[in-house]
Structures are given as C-alpha cells and as structure tokens.
Amino acid sequence: MTTTKTTSQAMAAAGPKLQVRGISKRYGDSYALRASDLELRQGEFVTLLGPSGSGKTTLLMMIAGLVQPSSGDIWIDGQVATGQQPYQRDVGMMFQSYALFPHMTVGENIAFPLKMKGMPKDRIRDAVQEVLEQIKLPSVRNRFPSELSGGQQQRIALARSIVHRPSVVLMDEPLAALDKSLRTHMQMEIRQLQQALNITVLYVTHDQEEAMTMSDRICLMNEARIEQMAAPSELYFAPRTVFAAGFLGESNTIEGRVEAVRNGMAEVRHAHGMLEGRLMNTANPGDACRVMVRPEAIRMLAPDRLTPGMNALPATVASHVICGATSRTLLHTPGGVGLSAVQLTCRSTPAPTGPVMAAFTAQDCLVFGAQA
Numbered sequence: 001m002t003t004t005k006t007t008s009q010a011m012a013a014a015g016p017k018l019q020v021r022g023i024s025k026r027y028g029d030s031y032a033l034r035a036s037d038l039e040l041r042q043g044e045f046v047t048l049l050g051p052s053g054s055g056k057t058t059l060l061m062m063i064a065g066l067v068q069p070s071s072g073d074i075w076i077d078g079q080v081a082t083g084q085q086p087y088q089r090d091v092g093m094m095f096q097s098y099a100l101f102p103h104m105t106v107g108e109n110i111a112f113p114l115k116m117k118g119m120p121k122d123r124i125r126d127a128v129q130e131v132l133e134q135i136k137l138p139s140v141r142n143r144f145p146s147e148l149s150g151g152q153q154q155r156i157a158l159a160r161s162i163v164h165r166p167s168v169v170l171m172d173e174p175l176a177a178l179d180k181s182l183r184t185h186m187q188m189e190i191r192q193l194q195q196a197l198n199i200t201v202l203y204v205t206h207d208q209e210e211a212m213t214m215s216d217r218i219c220l221m222n223e224a225r226i227e228q229m230a231a232p233s234e235l236y237f238a239p240r241t242v243f244a245a246g247f248l249g250e251s252n253t254i255e256g257r258v259e260a261v262r263n264g265m266a267e268v269r270h271a272h273g274m275l276e277g278r279l280m281n282t283a284n285p286g287d288a289c290r291v292m293v294r295p296e297a298i299r300m301l302a303p304d305r306l307t308p309g310m311n312a313l314p315a316t317v318a319s320h321v322i323c324g325a326t327s328r329t330l331l332h333t334p335g336g337v338g339l340s341a342v343q344l345t346c347r348s349t350p351a352p353t354g355p356v357m358a359a360f361t362a363q364d365c366l367v368f369g370a371q372a
C-alpha cells in the first residue's frame, strides 16, 4: 500500500499542476469559449492574454469552479476537479471582484481560506505571520484594509491567495485598477514572489506588455479560442497568425501573392517587386498572402549600402519624431504602402531625409497565407 501511495504521489508531483482538456462554455447559441486544452507545469507562470470578450475570464472561472463548463474536464494536481465545488478545489484566487473584506482586519482576511479549510488557530497565526513577512508587510496584521494604500491592499490580496499553499493560483486582471507606476512595481513583486516560492500561476490580462514582462508562457486568446500558446519571445518572433503578429507589438503589413515556397521560406510578389520571408503557416504558389515586418526590423539605407539578399523597398521619409528612447520614421513607398520604422534614439545619427531604401532581412519578414 505504501509503495502504491508513494508512486501515485510521485506521479502527481511529476505531472502537470493544472490540466484542462476539451473545456468549453456555451451561452445559448454562442460560445464564450470553444473546446480548449491547457497544461501548467509546477512553478510555471502562464498568462491568458487577449482582447476583451475573448473568453479569458470564462476559462479562469471554470477552473475555479465558479462557472460550470458545457464540456471537458479539469485536473488539479492530478485530481479530477470537474464537478467539485469551488472550496473543494486546491486553488488560490486573486480577482478584481474578489476584493478584501472591509469589516475584517488584514490578519482575518488572510486567515479566511485557512479557516475554511479548518486549520487549527495556532497554525493559522503562524501561517498568516509567515506570509505577511513574505510580502514585506510584517506589522499590518491588526489594521483594516481602509487603513492601507492601494498597493498594500493588493499585496494583502496576494497573500490571501497563496497562504494555504494551493496547487494553482488564479489571478484575473488583479492590477487593472492601479496606476501605471504602481502596476509596474506590482508586476515585478508578484513575479519575484512567484519565483521565490515556486508557485504555479494562471494569470489573466489584456495588456500585452504585462503578459510579456511576467510570463513563462503566454496563451493568446481570440474570439473564444486559444490562438497560440508559447514563450513570450516565440510569440513575438514566430507568431502563427496575423492576429498574433498584430496583437503583440506593432507590425507593418504588405499585401502580396506567393510565387514560390522552399525550405520554409516564401518568395512573394508585391506592388514594388519581390520579397523573401519566413512562411508562418501553409501557403501554395498563387495564394494571396500578407507580409508582416516589425518597425524595429526596418533599416533606412542609401541604395549603395544594401547587402545582397536583403529585402528592400524604395521609400521617401514622410516624418521623423523622437518619442524618447526610440525614434519613429514614417515612410511612403511610390505604390502607396506606408511603413513605420523604429530605431533607438541616437544624438550622433542625423534624422533620415529624402529617398531611402527600407531594408529588412528575410528572417525578419513573416509571410502568412490568406487563411491565417
């Protein structure tokens, strides 16, 4: 018996902390979430990122047990959680709509999930003190939430979500109400604590910068579906769809037609000639396609400075502005394509003027067949 138990515990420890299979939610005729799969490893920080209405909250609420799925199953730490009540699930929650209880002290607020689990009083006292020290607010235990700043209240809510050492912590836009500087600070604080304590977090935001800053992996959502799930750098440099390329960062778009496909690269005919780029989905010669290039990948060169093999479009400089650390140049091509180029601001580099070649490598040029 002992061996069996040890083995199953070891398997639970090695397996995913959270697993979701084929989960969906339908309201009447429309889907809030189409059948989706998701897996989180121990200690991972995964963010659901997407526009408003894409199904992020619905997915999180189903994992929390607050919304009943139309199909699919959920496992938390290897145990089936589908059908369990929210309080039976081994999760912590930090939601905007799940604020601190104003009539309870900080200590009572943090103790709440432990009381629900029936932990003895002396152990509750120790656990609350320990987590208060972890969030660097060791002496606010007897205060009321109204006596704390917004940032401190946020940290107490964070403490409450982790105090019972749940398998997974679920956070839905917990920083949305904070001003920018406090939000940036809290992003770092949550990430540091998550890494120090090796907590598994599923986080929701519609802010791409927040998702890029905090996450091990991003689960990009669009129109009730998971669009792509990948590490931030992969999502940025190798988006699989036009939506993904447009949602994370900026992109210039050039319409064209595929002429040839070879070794994952596509040759594309457009209004000014030919381009070569990485084919990000499947497309065949003759298919319409969309070419996307990041502003920071575009260099403005004199025609005699072009390197062989580089993509280049003739252009004129329409405007040039210093935004701060970066400068932005708007370029017009004779065929009417507008391109935006971004460079680091540099005192010794003169502002570009007149006719230039807008140049970029084939690796920085992403080609999407029409169905993406």
Ligand SMILES: Nc1ncnc2c1ncn2[C@@H]1O[C@H](COP(=O)(O)OP(=O)(O)O)[C@@H](O)[C@H]1O
Pocket (backbone or CB within 6 Å): 027, 031, 032, 033, 050, 051, 052, 053, 054, 055, 056, 057, 058, 059
């Ligand atoms: N209780 C509900 N009844 C009907 N439609 C809902 C309900 N909850 C959410 N929806 C719809 O489901 C979609 C996804 O909502 P939601 O998960 O809240 O998106 P997000 O969190 O990404 O903004 C939206 O179109 C929303 O209107």
Ligand SMILES: [Mg+2]
Pocket (backbone or CB within 6 Å): 056, 057, 058
């Ligand atoms: Mg939401």
